[in-house]
Amino acid sequence: AQKITQTQPGMFVQEKEAVTLDCTYDTSDPSYGLFWYKQPSSGEMIFLIYQGSYDQQNATEGRYSLNFQKARKSANLVISASQLGDSAMYFCAMRGYNTNAGKSTFGDGTTLTVKP
Amino acid sequence: DGGITQSPKYLFRKEGQNVTLSCEQNLNHDAMYWYRQDPGQGLRLIYYSQIVNDFQKGDIAEGYSVSREKKESFPLTVTSAQKNPTAFYLCASSHEGTEVEAFFGQGTRLTVV
Numbered sequence: 115a116q117k118i119t120q121t122q123p124g125m126f127v128q129e130k131e132a133v134t135l136d137c138t139y140d141t142s143d144p145s146y147g148l149f150w151y152k153q154p155s156s157g158e159m160i161f162l163i164y165q166g167s168y169d170q171q172n173a174t175e176g177r178y179s180l181n182f183q184k185a186r187k188s189a190n191l192v193i194s195a196s197q198l199g200d201s202a203m204y205f206c207a208m209r210g211y212n213t214n215a216g217k218s219t220f221g222d223g224t225t226l227t228v229k230p
Numbered sequence: 231d232g233g234i235t236q237s238p239k240y241l242f243r244k245e246g247q248n249v250t251l252s253c254e255q256n257l258n259h260d261a262m263y264w265y266r267q268d269p270g271q272g273l274r275l276i277y278y279s280q281i282v283n284d285f286q287k288g289d290i291a292e293g294y295s296v297s298r299e300k301k302e303s304f305p306l307t308v309t310s311a312q313k314n315p316t317a318f319y320l321c322a323s324s325h326e327g328t329e330v331e332a333f334f335g336q337g338t339r340l341t342v343v
Binding site: 120149151157158159161164205207215216217218219220221222223225 | 261263265270271272273274275278280286288289318320322326330331332333334336337339
């Protein structure tokens with residue numbers, strides 16, 4: 115079994131500031147991948163960043179970085195220099211490689227609002 | 231352009247009727263997925279398929295059925311056994327492996343009237 119927990123239903127951040135969205139996970143698989151997606155009000159899902167369970171370095175993609183703490187089973191998303199267009203729902207997800215091979219599990223999401 | 235196409239975008243169904251949601255991809259992806267999303271909530275996995283002619287139940291498969299006769303297509307049927315089918319349905323596909331992201335369609339909003 116695998117589970118994703120996002121404990122922040124909503125977050126506010128001032129434009130140009132950084133914000134951290136929390137994600138913790140649980141899985142029985144020794145090997146897995148962690149993903150973050152953005153869902154604007156239009157409903158489409160946009161891939162942001164990926165972290166593999168055996169990656170030594172934290173993943174970064176432009177203004178997005180993933181703070182991966184394997185022992186704590188956390189994979190927090192950090193958005194630097196927030197922009198108004200970052201206002202959206204953000205989902206943390208994982209995909210296992212062994213028992214849960216092929217199965218992707220999503221958290222309940224965090225709604226981020228960027229204030230001007 | 232390569233992508234994943236869901237149709238229709240909006241669908242209305244009368245209670246007691248089965249309805250089929252279409253999902254087609256031309257990305258040559260092996261794996262395909264169906265998710266349900268209720269307002270303000272996350273995605274819940276209905277079914278997934280890693281290869282043609284094979285699929286597995288996700289977390290909320292009851293009242294749904296799928297087929298995977300072709301690599302490009304993964305239609306979802308919402309049957310009359312699904313007690314509360316009104317929701318936003320998202321289809322996704324990906325290459326095999328853990329390190330690749332999923333590509334999503336635009337979604338189908340199903341309303342039971």
